[in-house]
Amino acid sequence: MGSITLRRVRKSFDTVEVIPGVDLDIADGEFVVFVGPSGCGKSTLLRLIAGLEDVTDGQILIDGQDVTHAAPSKRRLAMVFQSYALYPHMSVRKNIAFPLKMAGLSAAEQDARVAQAAGILNLTPYLDRRPGQLSGGQRQRVAIGRAIVREPAAFLFDEPLSNLDAALRVNMRVEISQLHKKLATTMVYVTHDQVEAMTMADKIVVLQAGRIEQVGSPLDLYNSPANRFVAGFIGSPNMNFVEGEAAARHGAHAIGVRPEHWQLSTTAGALQGTVGVAEHLGSDTFLHVGLDGGTPIVVRAAGEVPVHHGDRIWLTPQDGRIYRFDAQGLAL
Amino acid sequence: MATRHQRGLARLMVAPSVLLLLGWMIVPLAMTLWFSFQSYNLLSPGTEQFIGLMNYRFFLSDPAFWAALTNTLLLVGGVLVITVGGGVLLALLIDQPIWGQGIVRILVIAPFFIMPTVSALVWKNMFLNPVNGLFAWLAKLVGAQPVDFLAQYPLASIIGIVAWQWLPFATLILLTALQSLDSEQLEAAEMDGAGAWAKFTHLTLPHLARPITVVVLIETIFLLSVFAEILVTTNGGPGYQSTNLTYLVYSLALLQFDVGGASAGGIVAVILANIVAIFLMRMIGRTLD
Amino acid sequence: MARTVTPARKLTFTILAWGIAGLIFFPILWTVLTSFKTEADAIASPPKFLFFDWTLENYATVQERSPYVRHFLNSIAIALGSTLLGLAVAVPAAWSMAFQPARRTRDVLMWMLSTKMMPAVGVLIPIYLLFRDLGLLDTRSGVIVVLMLMNLPIIVWMLYTYFREIPGEILEAARMDGASLWNEIRHVLLPMALPGIASTMLLNIILAWNEAFWTLNLTTSKAAPLTAFIASYSSPEGLFYAKLSAASTMAIAPILIMGWFSQKQLVRGLTFGAVK
DSSP states (O other): OOOOOEEEEEEEETTTTEEHHHHHHHHTOOEEEEEETSSSSSHHHHHHTTTOOOOOOEEEEEEEEEESSSSSSTTTTEOOOOOOOOOOTHHHHHHHHHHHHHHOHHHHHHHHHHHHHHTTTGGGTTSSSSSGGGGGHHHHHHHHHHHHTTTOOOHHHHHHHHTSOOOHHHHHHHHHHHHHHOOOEEEEEESOOOOHHHOOOOOOEEEETEEEEEOOOOOHHHHHSSSSHHHHHHHOOOEEEETHHHHHHSSSSEEEOOGGGGGSSSOOSSSEEEEEEEEEOOEEEEEEEETTTSSEEEEESSSSOOOOOOOOOEEETTTTEEEOOTTTBBBO | OOHHHHHHHHHHHHHHHHHHHHHHHHHHHHHHHHHHEEBBBTTTTTTOOOOOOOHHHHHHHHHHHHHHHHHHHHHHHHHHHHHHHHHHHHHHHHHHOOHHHHHHHHHHHGGGGHHHHHHHHIIIIIIITTOOOOOOOOHTTTOOOOHHHHSHHHHHHHHHHHHHHHHHHHHHHHHHHHSSSOOOHHHHHHHOOOOHHHHHHIIIHHHHHHHHHHHHHHHHHHOOOOOTTHHTTTTSSSSSTTTHHHHHHHIIIISSSHHHHHHHHHHHHHHHHHHHHHHHHHHHHHHTT | OOOOOOHHHHHHHHHHHHHHHHHHHHHHHHHHHHHTTHHHHTTTTSOOOOEEEEEOOOHGGGGGGGGGHHHHHHHHHHHHHHHHHHHHOOOOOOOOHHHOOOTTTTHHHHHHHHHTHHHTHHHHHHHHHHHHHOOOEEEOHHHHHHHHHHHHHHHHHHHHHTTTTSSHHHHHHHTTTOHHHIIIIIIIIIIHHHHHHHHHHHHHHHHHHHHSSSSHOSSSTOOOOOOHHHHHHGGGSSSHHHHHHHHHHHHHHHHHHHHHHTHHHHHHTTTTTTOO
């Protein structure tokens, strides 16, 4: 079991308030991703749950039990760090066995659990190596192995993939998702990469300046962002915003249109502009367009579109795919 | 960043170091300051009395003080010039592609590990001695009159001995700094058409500026307190020709038993050292960031 | 950098470097050679470089002036004692400043360093009088305490710079893995910090072994380490070059060897981490 509840959790460092007050429920077995720009407090929030930082005010419950003042080791949580934080002086086997040793398990039991975890993570051939002799991806697996042997109530991941190269990151993303399906244990995952959030999460928590902007499933956030910040943060490339007259026509201060929701025309449309750069990927074409008013727009068109630098084109938002925001940035 | 419990524990663990150093610094220094206002001689106990700034007046107007101050500055300055100048050249030389670089390094660094009393006595007897020293033999070899270095050039001789001890330090630090110079930077400069001299003045020297400052400041701290080398070679003489401040205070206190006067001298030495220290602290403070 | 270096250039620099290094090292070599000569050979003119009657008798007769073994043991006791005592005080402090820095930590570190700048003569008199009154003059424990205090700032600083290189996340990982503070220190921090602690120890043994202000002023005979014993040769008795050389060779050999092994750490320790 591993449900986590945060009640009015606040955190300040000296006089600086980094988390002004957060309420959040994480259900048992859920994969929750905290996402937001750097400095938004997502890592701090995770470290508060872990017990590596004191909460200034509020309560943290795990399975209904108040752990607000419990030591990290008493919370039955396992954490995977950004730097992997492997013990460089221990073999892979000893690294994975360390939490079991600390828990006072017998040597035989330790061996059995390490073997099992190594099997799951394809680490068996590397058990007697030192972390320094492993590749980035392998180190990441050892860190995960060290987390899973404890059979914790929940896993905490602090930007675990940010030190890996792009290709490996995609692989590990899939592996972690599969691991979640297999173990069905609660996972709380911190990232600044919205693609990771969209692909892995059951539930995304979008944070900005220590506040929760919106909580919801990936598609909820994609389809109905609560405000301009979430709308701009979720989706890749980012949503385009147009203000002024074009927005006023829709009765809003600003309208947002995702790059994939534009219709292109060379003859007529709602807005006209000039193509700056056209990126032809074969599967998609990305156009960086400067509207006549000066607003830059990114357009993603499926397949190959024969448009080039300097062309004049018309853009029209698809019906029902226009997001309207008021002057405060809230969705209308 | 951590939990409250850990922070409390952490403060507790710093406490012994802080308290010990505080005691080590404040208590004796306060006592020295107190003695410096007293007429206090160990040879006539029971006659201690407060005499205000008299000790300072005597100490500062004593020709020995001015001789010692000049000698201190000459000693520090002379050794710095030799060790920094020689250190830069030697470090550049060792940094060249040469055979046996490791062994050269080991030979050059060795004098730094020799205890001051040993190096002073070895130089005094086996090299500088006008009868049996190697330098005397060399002089006779070329038909010159052997020189009694410690009698005729006492301060210069001591500067030589101390420079021999500290040249390795400067060389080692500058060499370490040279080896950390980014080779891509040098390659970029070459692509930009820089010749050997241009690379030296525009890349190497600016790169060495910081380690040179560190060497100067750290050596200064140690050189202000040179003591054993003087004690075992010249005893500060002839006259006051090789007496530095440290040695003068020592002789006032433990040879003439004038606690009051020696204390005033000690305070003067502390003030001088502090002027140097301020610069050093600023320098090192920056490395913390 | 794959630079082409002409052999002639390399040879020139090699000869030059070896020549200068040889000159710098010569006094040490000469001392070692002289220690194996008879007193007559030691002052022979012209000097005898290698072709003399090699003898070990000086090493045997060094004892004559004073029990050499006692001074040697004093040196070991003082160097080791002050270093170990210093480490015991400094390890917790450096740990706490490296991993739990407070707003004042930086100031505390700078202040500790500033105590190192205080010239010893500034406190010579009170320390001497205190030691006299407490009966600590010419005792090992007295010298150990003073040298410990003198080198404490260096020990704290060196350890601090080493500890700071251990990523805090690893200690946090240990905490998450259920390690108590004691287990965190024993299984994670100490093994990782051991190389740093060892180099700190080495440098401080060297510094304490060669310290020649307090040892000369606070000891006379019973607790005198080698620095003070060697200084007694400054008032010579008869022919003594070979015996001085033998005593010197024995006094410098252990530290010279340790020093060669710790060159890198030396740079770092003596510059308080400013040059690595």
